[in-house]
Amino acid sequence: MLSGRRYRIEFTPAQAEFAEQIGGICRSVWNTGLEQRREYRRRGAFIGYAEQCRQLADAKRDFGWLSDAPSHVLQQTLKDLDQAVTTHGAWKIRWRSHRRWSPSFRFPDAKQIVVQQIGRRWGRVKLPKLGWVRFRWSRPLGGVVRSATITRDGRNWFVSFLVEDGKSTPEAHPGPAVGIDRGVVVAATTSDGTFHDRPFITGGERQRYRRLQHQLARTRKGSNRRKRVVAKLGALMRRVRSRRADFNAQLAATVTVRYGTVVLEDLTTRNMTATAKGTIERPGSRVTQKSGLNRAILDKGWYGLELAVNNAARHTGSKVIKVPAAYTSQTCSACRVVDAASRESQARFACTSCGHVEHADVNAAKNIKAAGQAVSGRGDLAIRRSVKRQPPRPRARQHAAPAARGIPVL
Template sequence: MLTGRRYLLAFTPEQEAFAELIADACRVVWNTGLEQRRAYRRRGAFIGYVEQARQMAEAKKAFGWLTQAPSHTLQQTLRDLDKACRTHGTWKVRWRSKRRSAPSFRFPDPRQIVVERLSRGWGRVKLPKLGWARFRWSRTLGGQVRNATVVKDGGRWYISLCVEDGLAEAAPNGRPAVGVDRGVKVAVATSHGKMRDRRFVTPGETLRLKRLAQRLARQKKGSRRRAATRAKIARLNARIRHRRTDFVLWTADRLTRDHGLVVVEDLEVKSMTAAVKGTVEAPATNVRAKAGLNRAILAKGWGGLLTGLQHKARYNGSRIVRVPAAYTSQRCSACGAVDAKSRESQAIFACTSCAYIGNADVNAARNILAAGLAVTGRGDLAVGRSAKRRPPEVQAA
């Protein structure tokens, strides 16, 4: 199976400057290619990767700075753009901002990538035009390299190596099923009553982020001091993000290792965390409350947990099933009655039809598990009509 290995790079100042140049070139190629595709669409025409790659080769003659970047990275940028436009549509693909987008580029040819281990804690990788670059050997490579992606995160450069580990997908482990409810107070609650959560940011870091944001608002745009403040904020946010990633992957590994079926809600996290939009005639209301809810959802890593479950399930022999989220928090797991009044608070569920009282998140997780067992019992592979459902009886004429 294909899997990823991420390592911290130790670029020299010259390599770091050249990596920034490559990332800028890839960003310009992406934005120019996207604008060209949209211009073609406006007049009812189409342009694909082959034609754009040919035009880029001609553009190198007029813009010499394009020749400084490795050709494969620029071609891979156009391939990624082509895939994004075919998957999401030309008008939904986003621009790459110099200020907001993380600098990154990919080397797709494994024949041009050489990885060597230098010592117990260090290794080095040879990349086209960048030469040999040292990195922290934090884990074994464990496979054959297929491609390499270089990205800047929180002021530091990383390399992600896609490797073929030679392992087959694990057989079903035959262990019991579990329902998982994702929340904003507690990150993960299971149908067995276990709660998994972690504080990703300390009170001191929260205060420091607030003070840095105030300092940033008073500084002049384009100044060196403002750039230094933005770098400090980026390092703090990267530290918080790494803790969240560690938590969701650790949780996903435990859930898929201990259970043969993991049932989660089919949530559209992107839509749920969208900003409130209003018009002049009908201004948006509860904007601050919705913004706080969006931050709480994103802070718990809902999307990252689902991605981690799908990745870890391949190695642990588990199966991931998504079920509709409707009424899972309002339905009683004991009697099945649905009543919004049963949810007394964020933590307490007291059924209005029976005497059941319990944790609201655990109750929701049990409803999620019941829905997942019903889906798998009918033979469904997704949310939809069952292939094994009994056909309707023919009425007599």
């Protein structure tokens, strides 16, 4: 099984400057390769990874600065571009901006990567053209290194190793099933009635973040003061992201160890958090409400929890099922009657048919669990919509006369 190990790396000033240079070269190769693919598509032609690699080798003769970066790193950049275009198309891939994109590049050849532990808290790795680099040995590797990726987050640099740990996913998990409802007030609620949530940002940090936003609005674009304010905002939100990722990882580990089937709603977070069209004219406008909902969804980390559950399920053998989210919050988990009026408030669900009263998130989680069990057992697609166990016989065969038995007469 392939797993990731991330460590904080300690570059020397010269190494940090060279890493920035490699990142800039990779960004230029990505943008040039993307524009080349788009131009070919405009003409109705196609260019692939192999042809772009051949042209990259020819371009090194005319542009010497391309040779400053390791060849495998530039080839890996083109390979990542090829995979992205194959998955999403050339027109949906974004350019890598110098201001918004953080340097990131990968060393794919494991033979050129040497990792050593030089102390209880320190290790070092030898990378092509960068030489030996120290990093914090915060956890054991636990496997054979397959590749190494260098990234920068704010002022700090990190190295991520892809290791083969020698483990395999268990065939099946004997535990029961559980449904998880993701919300904006409580991050996650399970069908057994457990609420999982924690504050990712403190009150003081929220006030500081607001003050920094006000300072950012008064700065001039491109100024040094603006860069300092942006760095402070990034450092603050980096702590928030770390807490959110830690919460999702712990919750995913707890759920996958305890349950054999985990059922989630099939939510497209990117579409749900898209910016509402219109202008903000008054505080109570719909655009203002949509912006607040977007921030609440992103703050709870819905998609991050889904990724964490899928990752943790590889180690426990749990089965992850995604079901449609339609009517899960309006359906009574006791009598299966759908009525929007049953959802009295964010936290209270009172069925208008049978009188069943329960917390709204717990009721939704039970409906998600029931839908997941129907999908795994009978191939259902949604609540109250089941697929028959056996397909119907063709109509012509149903009305046809039974065939005579015996030896046919010639």
